[in-house]
Amino acid sequence: MAKMFYDDDANLSYLEGKKVAVIGYGSQGHAQAQNLKDSGVDVIVGLRADSASWAKAEEDGLKVYTVPEAAQMADVIQILIPDEKQAETYKKEILPGLAPGKALVFSHGFNIHFGQIKPPADVDVFMVAPKGPGHMVRRLYKEGIGIPGLIAVHQNATGKAMELGLAYAKGIGCTRAGVLLTTFKEETETDLFGEQCVLCGGLTELVRAGFDTLVEAGYQPESAYFECLHELKLIVDLMYEDGIAGMRYSISDTAEYGDMVIGRRIINEETRKEMKKILREIQDGSFAKEWILENQAGRPRYNAIKRMDEQHLVETVGKELRSYMPWLKRR
Ligand SMILES: NC(=O)C1=CN([C@@H]2O[C@H](COP(=O)(O)OP(=O)(O)OC[C@H]3O[C@@H](n4cnc5c(N)ncnc54)[C@H](OP(=O)(O)O)[C@@H]3O)[C@@H](O)[C@H]2O)C=CC1
Ligand SMILES: CC(=O)[C@](C)(O)C(=O)O
Ligand SMILES: [Mg+2]
Numbered sequence: 001m002a003k004m005f006y007d008d009d010a011n012l013s014y015l016e017g018k019k020v021a022v023i024g025y026g027s028q029g030h031a032q033a034q035n036l037k038d039s040g041v042d043v044i045v046g047l048r049a050d051s052a053s054w055a056k057a058e059e060d061g062l063k064v065y066t067v068p069e070a071a072q073m074a075d076v077i078q079i080l081i082p083d084e085k086q087a088e089t090y091k092k093e094i095l096p097g098l099a100p101g102k103a104l105v106f107s108h109g110f111n112i113h114f115g116q117i118k119p120p121a122d123v124d125v126f127m128v129a130p131k132g133p134g135h136m137v138r139r140l141y142k143e144g145i146g147i148p149g150l151i152a153v154h155q156n157a158t159g160k161a162m163e164l165g166l167a168y169a170k171g172i173g174c175t176r177a178g179v180l181l182t183t184f185k186e187e188t189e190t191d192l193f194g195e196q197c198v199l200c201g202g203l204t205e206l207v208r209a210g211f212d213t214l215v216e217a218g219y220q221p222e223s224a225y226f227e228c229l230h231e232l233k234l235i236v237d238l239m240y241e242d243g244i245a246g247m248r249y250s251i252s253d254t255a256e257y258g259d260m261v262i263g264r265r266i267i268n269e270e271t272r273k274e275m276k277k278i279l280r281e282i283q284d285g286s287f288a289k290e291w292i293l294e295n296q297a298g299r300p301r302y303n304a305i306k307r308m309d310e311q312h313l314v315e316t317v318g319k320e321l322r323s324y325m326p327w328l329k330r331r
């Protein structure tokens with residue numbers, strides 16, 4: 001059985017008298033910084049001097065400093081800027097602020113696992129990775145519930161890295177739902193696989209393929225949108241609450257028969273073979289290398305596909321339909 005930690009297994013007192021710097025105020029940064037603050041932790045934010053997020057973090061009641069200042073001041077430094085920018089910022093702006101006994105924290109293992117960041121041996125290095133998007137990390141914390149997380153220790157210089165990591169996980173609300181003990185390797189590889197094959201890549205391509213098939217056959221795009229995108233959340237909510245069998249309890253027997261018999265024709269042996277190939281490309285570092293090179297080249301492929309996908313009919317139709325559902329306004 002996997003090792004799990006809950007609220008009672010974590011003690012916030014390991015963060016007492018320590019200053020935590022959250023570097024970055026994006027999806028995870030704003031959520032983790034505010035959750036820590038609400039949990040009574042002494043937290044500051046580190047940003048670029050010209051950052052558009054500076055005022056926002058201050059409005060949220062946080063003290064903001066430049067990245068080198070924050071790294072210098074803090075005992076625990078959580079790096080929450082995009083993975084592809086972490087190595088350079090670490091080397092130039094964070095490393096000079098490190099000192100023996102400080103802790104370096106991540107929410108994804110990419111840079112440690114693929115050797116882009118190599119911290120000095122006398123600091124703790126651990127990961128607390130919420131298994132959910134940052135905006136949900138904040139929203140659920142405020143609702144008194146939590147998002148599960150992963151914890152892993154890469155370096156235990158002080159002998160207290162795990163205790164400190166669990167305190168951090170409690171501070172952001174993860175121990176409410178459960179924190180799983182893992183390694184940087186397991187987190188990095190499963191996280192990349194999950195977002196590529198299931199959560200993001202698999203899902204968005206499935207939605208678009210279903211939507212396109214209906215629209216090309218002459219059905220109304222609005223009808224295709226409700227069927228293939230909007231209702232997805234309602235079905236997924238049932239799975240989230242009660243598993244696949246629980247979701248099947250709620251749908252009609254007709255839908256359930258289609259689910260069981262037809263689903264296997266869509267995600268078939270060929271798809272499973274491709275998933276195994278993708279996993280190998282993650283494990284052997286070829287995906288990491290591709291992503292690092294794509295960034296060095298100025299993201300030609302990323303930008304082209306993003307632009308194309310943003311112009312897809314599913315986006316324009318969805319935008320119009322969602323404008324009549326004001327409760328969906330997010331940004
Ligand atoms: N997104 C998510 O929900 C999840 C992310 N993670 C991991 O969390 C980490 C952060 O990801 P995410 O929250 O998506 O990141 P974001 O893309 O949301 O981070 C943006 C923030 O980083 C700041 N930033 C960018 N470049 C620099 C720089 N060179 N120097 C200083 N600040 C900089 C931005 O500054 P400015 O405001 O000035 O633009 C902004 O505040 C990653 O390791 C990711 O893998 C893990 C689980 C889920
Ligand atoms: C939200 C999350 O967990 C992801 C998909 O792994 C990410 O944003 O990198
Ligand atoms: Mg993830």
Ligand SMILES: [Mg+2]
Nearest residue numbers: 108191192195
């Ligand atoms: Mg990820």
